[in-house]
Amino acid sequence: MYTEAMRQSIKILEGTRAFRKTQELGLMSPDEKAQLLRDHHPDYKGEQQRELRVGPSRGDRAPHEIADLIEARSLVDPEDFDLSRIDHDVDVLVVGGGGAGGAAALLARESGASVLLATKLRFGDANTMMAQGGIQAADKSHDSPSIHYLDVIGGGGFHNDPALVRALVIDAPKVIGWLEEMGVMFDKEPDGTMVTIHGGGTSRKRMHSARDYSGGDIMKVIRDEVLNQDIEVIEFSPVVELLTDGKGRCTGAILYNMETQEYSIVRAKATVIATGGAGRLHVQGFPTTNHYGATADGLVLAYRAGCELAFMDTIQYHPTGAAYPEQIVGQLVTEKVRGLGAQLVNGEGNRFVYELETRDAESAAIIRECTERNLGVVTPSGMRGVWLDSPLIEEIHGSGTIQRLLPAMYRQYERFEIDMTADPILVYPTQHYQNGGIVIDDQGASQIEGLYVAGEVAGGVHGRNRLMGNSLLDIVVFGRRAGAAAALRAKETVPGELGLDHVRRYHEELEKNGVETTRRAPMLLPDYRPDELKSHLITIGS
């Protein structure tokens, strides 16, 4: 399915393959890397961000796309909203049906709480389901949680919250054991030893996988287990606002049935926000790997209720998003492809960066290749990318390796008549992960009483840059911790008053700080209908 021009470029790449195969490229020096990031990483484009004008993190910088949602009014009117009918009265409300939400629900239930899990799409329609590469844990004898700690904090630019990193690495082996016990099919040697490989920024091979549906298998097992337990699950019912009592504590939430448009009130002694990331905001116009519901809802809700945000000025772009064919632009080409030996190659057939640098550096290097150096490969739609020389994997590890270890990737391309075992694939960075998020402590507690936060929506664990495999780990570690902590709180508290004072105050603050806007948030779903169609709509009713 490649065009003639692209075929020519592949010829050049094939010509250098034998040389490249034995070519040694080293890591960049810290200075080189810093310079590269400053010059070419999207986070460093000052005009693409602004200072937040309201809320607890006022003055912090965030991309315009996120700031627009933060500097917005609630979907509900606090002056005229009936909260008198309580539809669900529970100990713990879990918001979000991904891996973090599922793990939180299981632990809360195990701790004896009554649990309601409300989610926006189907349970499991989430970024967790899409993770292919794997999950980190230091469980081999030549590795240790302390070595893992150093990798995490170095990868995060030494900005990570140490207590959160400790929780992450120290819980990691236990969490893998928990998943193994529940029935996740980790890749193993015949004697049971976990198959582990490197990922960007790891100093030990500690990436565990379940073929290349790692997150998928984890999600399916967690979901199956939640459905086996006495946990109520409500789908297509996102939370649109939190509820607080007179003292600013979180006491529940408002659910919105997207199909009937009816709202319902949940009273909960503790609430866990696990709403995931923000890829669907398409920061700076980048395509994204994320699922349809990744619209930063939890971030907006918790911020309005008074929680600080950390590191909102940094977004992780995955270096290898598909750049061709058009139908899958932005979708992930898992890092495992590089882990297995595929090289990044420019239009002249040359390598330009060591393949296991951290993601921010890899992305910046690819952007540099396609912009400043103008050595990218152009697609029919005008997009630029660089080659990822996947056939090398078969040369290094034997033919059949790709289909065996990367069946999802192989299938993805085969659907569009590209055989990645024989031809390279074209890649360009894509919006992938929200590095920052809501500030939490090592039990998953937010700064607001009664409100817990876990997973991609939280910030601090990964500092300014997350390493592959630490997010699947993060969501299970902190999902479990937050679920247990929420259940514990539920035991010690009585149900609170339900109110919207925090919304009223937030609206006042918007006005006081000169943010005049009709924007309303959370966004819930992106709208991909064409503009000319949206300008011809009739809305029925009020």
Place this chain on the structure above:
Amino acid sequence: MEDENVTIYIMGKRYEVPTSLTIMKAMEHAGYRLVRGCGCRGGFCGACGTVYRTKDDYKLKVGLACQTVVEDGMHLTQIPFYPANKAEYDIEELDANIAAVLKQYPEVARCVSCNTCTKICPQDIQVMDYVQAALRGDIAKAADISFDCLMCGLCASRCPAEIVQYYVGVLCRRLYARDIAPRAQHLADRVAEVESGKFDEEIAALMGAGEKDLRKRYNERDIEPK
């Protein structure tokens, strides 16, 4: 090439859409704001099962809306949900054998080997083979073959024996991983070491270290060879 249009029929209604689009993007182009039938948008979640017919072909075809490109004359509808009963079980009480499967999903025994499930699977999984493997008590094989299942439900929608194949698959995979696959001894050992507090001091030292010291250690750390 972007300019050309094709005609498609969404639930019988005619729309002109650009040729290169997936069914999902074509529906959005036509004006649908999807709530159901759209999850990951990347072929991983199974939210977007779609059935369609193409011009001059009697065959009923299926695909994932996010992964299938439109064709001129295509008639389509999404099947984002199909009723299915999931058995509720205590996984710890089940052994990896045929009895466990039949107890939870007795209808598996009704399989008539018609292979309709395999033919319909958008992931090209040998669905009937794994159902048959489960029925023989070969849980390992059922787990292996069903592994790539997205649980989109299209198989169950066409099964004359009314089996819910994808729930049988997930049950077999969990049973296999728990009971048949050998456990990782090094993992259990490490968990015990962590619990004994073996790493507490080292980590406390790292937590207390200044940024300069951490940077030095990080930059000098040894990296396991590929």
